[in-house]
Amino acid sequence: MLVRRNLLQVKRKHLGGLLLLTVLSIICVAFSMTGNDDFNFARREILLRRIGHEILLQSGDSVSRVLPVKTIAKNEYQISFENAFTFQPESLVNTTQRLLAEDPLTSDYIVNVLNCADASVVYGYAISKNKKDDIVACIGRRQPIACYTINIKFKPTGIITARNGYLLGGLTALAFVGFIFLRSAKPRKTFPDSQDTGIITLGSMLFDAENRKLMANGNAIDLTRTETRVLGIFALSPNETIERSRLQKEIWEDEGVIVGRSLDMFISKLRKKLEFDPNIKIVVIRGKGYKLEISA
Numbered sequence: 001m002l003v004r005r006n007l008l009q010v011k012r013k014h015l016g017g018l019l020l021l022t023v024l025s026i027i028c029v030a031f032s033m034t035g036n037d038d039f040n041f042a043r044r045e046i047l048l049r050r051i052g053h054e055i056l057l058q059s060g061d062s063v064s065r066v067l068p069v070k071t072i073a074k075n076e077y078q079i080s081f082e083n084a085f086t087f088q089p090e091s092l093v094n095t096t097q098r099l100l101a102e103d104p105l106t107s108d109y110i111v112n113v114l115n116c117a118d119a120s121v122v123y124g125y126a127i128s129k130n131k132k133d134d135i136v137a138c139i140g141r142r143q144p145i146a147c148y149t150i151n152i153k154f155k156p157t158g159i160i161t162a163r164n165g166y167l168l169g170g171l172t173a174l175a176f177v178g179f180i181f182l183r184s185a186k187p188r189k190t191f192p193d194s195q196d197t198g199i200i201t202l203g204s205m206l207f208d209a210e211n212r213k214l215m216a217n218g219n220a221i222d223l224t225r226t227e228t229r230v231l232g233i234f235a236l237s238p239n240e241t242i243e244r245s246r247l248q249k250e251i252w253e254d255e256g257v258i259v260g261r262s263l264d265m266f267i268s269k270l271r272k273k274l275e276f277d278p279n280i281k282i283v284v285i286r287g288k289g290y291k292l293e294i295s296a
Contacts, residue, residue: 073224108155116147216276234292
């Protein structure tokens with residue numbers, strides 16, 4: 001009995017050492033890769049400002065400013081401008097291709113030019129390292145002078161994927177070691193509570209805030225982090241007016257970023273994603289804010 005107890009203590013010491021080694025490995029990998037990514041992401045924002053600068057020069061504007069680049073979602077950025085301008089689609093495509101070729105994190109990306117007035121897409125295209133997958137249309141049609149923003153969404157890179165793989169592998173090892181330590185503990189039965197699933201019913205649609213998805217007729221519609229936060233506020237108070245100032249404060253102000261017309265843009269995107277159910281609408285309450293109307 002004594003020998004068995006000593007062997008058990010030795011095993012626990014080895015398992016403790018393995019657990020500590022795994023934790024340290026995960027921390028080292030995460031910090032080393034994150035530091036490099038932060039530098040490259042900062043460099044990317046400079047390239048995006050250069051894109052805005054060259055677009056203004058091509059429009060004949062060498063005076064007005066390119067506003068601070070905004071991060072509007074994961075791997076998605078917005079270039080804004082002080083004044084209205086015009087652009088040639090072909091020049092925009094060539095400029096983004098030339099400058100973003102200097103970004104080590106860039107592989108494939110999608111560019112959308114939005115009209116500030118209604119957040120509608122006036123021009124868009126997709127660029128891929130595999131040239132045959134490029135999607136570019138309407139070359140040669142010069143756009144009228146107006147207020148535009150340029151949204152660029154990047155495909156996640158192999159560096160980020162590799163880092164996530166290391167972290168996932170490390171977490172798997174931790175889970176395995178934890179299972180060995182806790183296998184002698186008696187498991188307790190748990191019963192799921194349908195009210196704690198985090199899924200909210202909106203008409204005929206289901207809103208899964210945790211996984212950032214809308215489900216309609218068996219189809220899953222992906223939501224960005226910001227879209228999820230905006231819809232979450234509406235979902236908790238359906239058919240009630242939500243003040244514009246409250247949405248801006250809860251979604252953007254605490255993060256210390258510039259709001260501008262970001263709220264209107266995300267409202268427009270959510271409306272399109274809610275079109276699967278005609279009984280669900282986000283309506284404007286003039287002078288106050290918005291309301292998520294759900295008809296019976």
